[in-house]
Amino acid sequence: MDLFEYQGKQYFARFGIPTSPGGVAETVDEAVAAAQAAGFPCVIKAQVKVGGRGKAGGIKLAATPEEARAHAAAILGMDIKGHVVRRVWVERASDIAAEYYAGFTLDRPNKVHLGMLSAQGGVEIEDVAATNPDAIARLSIDPVRGLDLETARRWVAEAELDPAVREATAALLCDLYRCYDEGDCDLAEINPLIVTTDGRVHALDAKVTLDDNATFRHPEWAEFAATETEDPREQLAKQKGLTYIGLDGTVGIIANGAGLAMSTLDVVNQAGGSAANFLDIGGGANADVMSAALEVINTDPKVRSIFVNIFGGITRVDEVAKGVLAALERVKIAAPIVLRLDGTNAEAGRALLEPHLSDRLIASPTMLEAAERAVALAGG
Amino acid sequence: MAIFVDESTRVIVQGLTGGQGRFHGVRNRDYGTKIVGGVTPGKGGEDVEGIPVFDTVKDAVAATGATASFVCVPPRAATAAILEAAEAGIDFVVCITEGIPAHDEARCYNQLVEGFPATRLLGPNCPGVISPGRCNIGITSGDIALPGGPVGIVSRSGTLTYQALHELSAKGVGQTTCVGIGGDPVPGTNFIDCLAAFEADPETRAVMMIGEIGGSEEERAAGWIREHMTKPVVAYVAGVTAPPGRKMGHAGAIISGSKGTAQAKMEALASAGVTVARNPTEAGERMVDVVRSL
Numbered sequence: 001m002d003l004f005e006y007q008g009k010q011y012f013a014r015f016g017i018p019t020s021p022g023g024v025a026e027t028v029d030e031a032v033a034a035a036q037a038a039g040f041p042c043v044i045k046a047q048v049k050v051g052g053r054g055k056a057g058g059i060k061l062a063a064t065p066e067e068a069r070a071h072a073a074a075i076l077g078m079d080i081k082g083h084v085v086r087r088v089w090v091e092r093a094s095d096i097a098a099e100y101y102a103g104f105t106l107d108r109p110n111k112v113h114l115g116m117l118s119a120q121g122g123v124e125i126e127d128v129a130a131t132n133p134d135a136i137a138r139l140s141i142d143p144v145r146g147l148d149l150e151t152a153r154r155w156v157a158e159a160e161l162d163p164a165v166r167e168a169t170a171a172l173l174c175d176l177y178r179c180y181d182e183g184d185c186d187l188a189e190i191n192p193l194i195v196t197t198d199g200r201v202h203a204l205d206a207k208v209t210l211d212d213n214a215t216f217r218h219p220e221w222a223e224f225a226a227t228e229t230e231d232p233r234e235q236l237a238k239q240k241g242l243t244y245i246g247l248d249g250t251v252g253i254i255a256n257g258a259g260l261a262m263s264t265l266d267v268v269n270q271a272g273g274s275a276a277n278f279l280d281i282g283g284g285a286n287a288d289v290m291s292a293a294l295e296v297i298n299t300d301p302k303v304r305s306i307f308v309n310i311f312g313g314i315t316r317v318d319e320v321a322k323g324v325l326a327a328l329e330r331v332k333i334a335a336p337i338v339l340r341l342d343g344t345n346a347e348a349g350r351a352l353l354e355p356h357l358s359d360r361l362i363a364s365p366t367m368l369e370a371a372e373r374a375v376a377l378a379g380g
Numbered sequence: 381m382a383i384f385v386d387e388s389t390r391v392i393v394q395g396l397t398g399g400q401g402r403f404h405g406v407r408n409r410d411y412g413t414k415i416v417g418g419v420t421p422g423k424g425g426e427d428v429e430g431i432p433v434f435d436t437v438k439d440a441v442a443a444t445g446a447t448a449s450f451v452c453v454p455p456r457a458a459t460a461a462i463l464e465a466a467e468a469g470i471d472f473v474v475c476i477t478e479g480i481p482a483h484d485e486a487r488c489y490n491q492l493v494e495g496f497p498a499t500r501l502l503g504p505n506c507p508g509v510i511s512p513g514r515c516n517i518g519i520t521s522g523d524i525a526l527p528g529g530p531v532g533i534v535s536r537s538g539t540l541t542y543q544a545l546h547e548l549s550a551k552g553v554g555q556t557t558c559v560g561i562g563g564d565p566v567p568g569t570n571f572i573d574c575l576a577a578f579e580a581d582p583e584t585r586a587v588m589m590i591g592e593i594g595g596s597e598e599e600r601a602a603g604w605i606r607e608h609m610t611k612p613v614v615a616y617v618a619g620v621t622a623p624p625g626r627k628m629g630h631a632g633a634i635i636s637g638s639k640g641t642a643q644a645k646m647e648a649l650a651s652a653g654v655t656v657a658r659n660p661t662e663a664g665e666r667m668v669d670v671v672r673s674l
Contacts, residue, residue: 108595112490258563258592259618311542
């Protein structure tokens with residue numbers, strides 16, 4: 001789960017990482033009140049989970065309440081790369097002496113954690129990485145040993161940060177690592193990490209991605225999940241434990257496992273059609289989950305045929321078949337369904353469906369044939 | 381021969397008394413796998429359809445001489461179970477658990493590397509390994525595999541592993557071993573480990589490799605194949621039509637920029653001399669051609 005900047009800063013604060021005081025606002029009046037509380041000049045920042053907000057006009061400086069009002073009115077409701085701005089974060093403007101970059105993420109090829117630190121933050125850090133890779137000091141961190149202050153001190157020296165703030169930055173990096181590690185982040189990044197004109201180091205931005213698999217040990221994440229603005233169909237799917245992503249085509253897809261679901265998109269495409277969605281019912285799905293999947297797809301008016309592609313491993317095909325029949329009993333499924341079922345308990349599953357097969361419920365022996373059938377039914 | 385597991389492998393199931401552990405453990409035994417015991421703390425002395433249950437892996441190893449473990453426990457207990465197996469001297473651990481936090485995986489992997497270099501972990505979040513007719517550890521349905529070789533399979537995606545087995549078996553092409561390495565961020569065993577084992581296995585004469593978008597494991601595998609692999613490889617990479625930049629339900633399946641796309645992976649593999657297919661069925665057909673020409 002990606003966090004909004006203001007949530008990331010709230011998360012940072014739990015680990016003692018300094019940020020500017022401010023407030024979040026959903027209306028223009030709230031934004032003006034937050035600006036007055038923060039003091040002027042202040043910055044009004046669009047809260048969207050996408051980069052490039054500044055260039056899109058989503059970050060503005062306000063010197064007076066009138067300016068704060070005008071900027072908040074312009075930013076709230078703005079569309080930034082397909083993300084509608086529903087909240088702004090308002091904080092006191094900082095006097096900036098230097099802008100650094102700091103971040104932690106998993107180094108997948110080397111199976112350790114990776115810290116990145118640069119004295120050239122603020123600008124497009126990816127350009128710095130491409131044109132001047134030596135300007136980023138990389139630190140491999142053993143997940144068992146973690147990051148200690150001594151190592152962090154050597155790291156800030158290697159990154160050639162201003163000597164006056166090295167000690168404070170080393171301590172902040174240890175806190176950020178704790179946030180990343182104990183806080184179960186896939187990514188914890190500060191860009192820019194600023195030095196103020198009076199010599200303090202603090203986070204001017206926050207990019208935090210939480211590891212959804214760790215939700216069970218973080219009850220405090222519930223408040224972040226509550227603000228996830230998703231497509232209503234994606235929300236419905238999530239409630240049912242499905243991974244659903246809406247796409248633009250006409251063939252509804254249901255498969256078990258992300259790999260098979262992606263492969264199903266591929267073969268539908270190769271058969272001349274296009275997928276209306278990606279839907280993975282996951283491993284070990286039962287009849288209820290399968291039936292919910294069909295009902296989710298049934299709410300999409302673009303769908304003209306449904307391709308159910310199941311290869312049972314931990315998922316039992318007879319359970320899938322029961323789910324299909326349950327859905328057909330509960331709701332009217334608008335589009336014809338093409339089924340391809342193989343794997344664990346496949347024969348039992350096919351036998352359950354056999355008496356119900358028709359031109360609306362079609363069994364197909366192979367993945368490619370099923371794809372062609374589904375594409376033909378969707379009108380190509 | 382086969383890789384990693386064969387008819388002499390003695391297996392315990394950690395979590396045998398749970399719903400999934402029981403279903404798959406018993407099914408693995410019915411396939412002919414030497415399932416010699418189960419482990420569930422507090423249930424030592426019981427049995428599951430005649431398979432004795434022990435309180436600890438250490439007890440199970442002492443009583444049964446087990447060399448491999450099938451870890452089938454929930455995410456919050458999984459990495460502790462893996463480490464318990466390693467400490468008890470188990471040298472091959474298969475963990476099918478889905479949903480383990482990435483930091484737990486990273487910590488566990490490094491603890492194994494540092495403290496138990498002799499223990500190989502397969503997974504987590506993988507379908508397991510099957511040497512058809514000899515040993516099946518995990519959740520793969522044994523009847524979709526065909527014994528006798530000559531093809532080895534390695535796959536990063538669970539269900540596509542089954543699809544790959546099915547495509548070959550349906551065409552009468554047998555398998556030596558099929559390994560599902562799983563798509564999690566920190567897999568215990570990667571493509572290169574499996575390719576190297578297949579390269580060294582005299583019974584395996586060709587390899588089918590199934591990848592997917594995200595990460596750079598396929599590109600690294602392509603580099604290894606170019607340098608070291610003498611046996612023919614046929615590959616399929618899922619996700620050519622996946623929309624960019626969206627998470628697709630696997631921690632592994634994230635596209636970052638142009639690197640990690642199915643297209644980039646297919647090009648890297650093709651340039652290493654791998655036969656690249658557009659879908660699993662085509663991969664099966666290409667493999668039939670390869671096997672005929674051996």
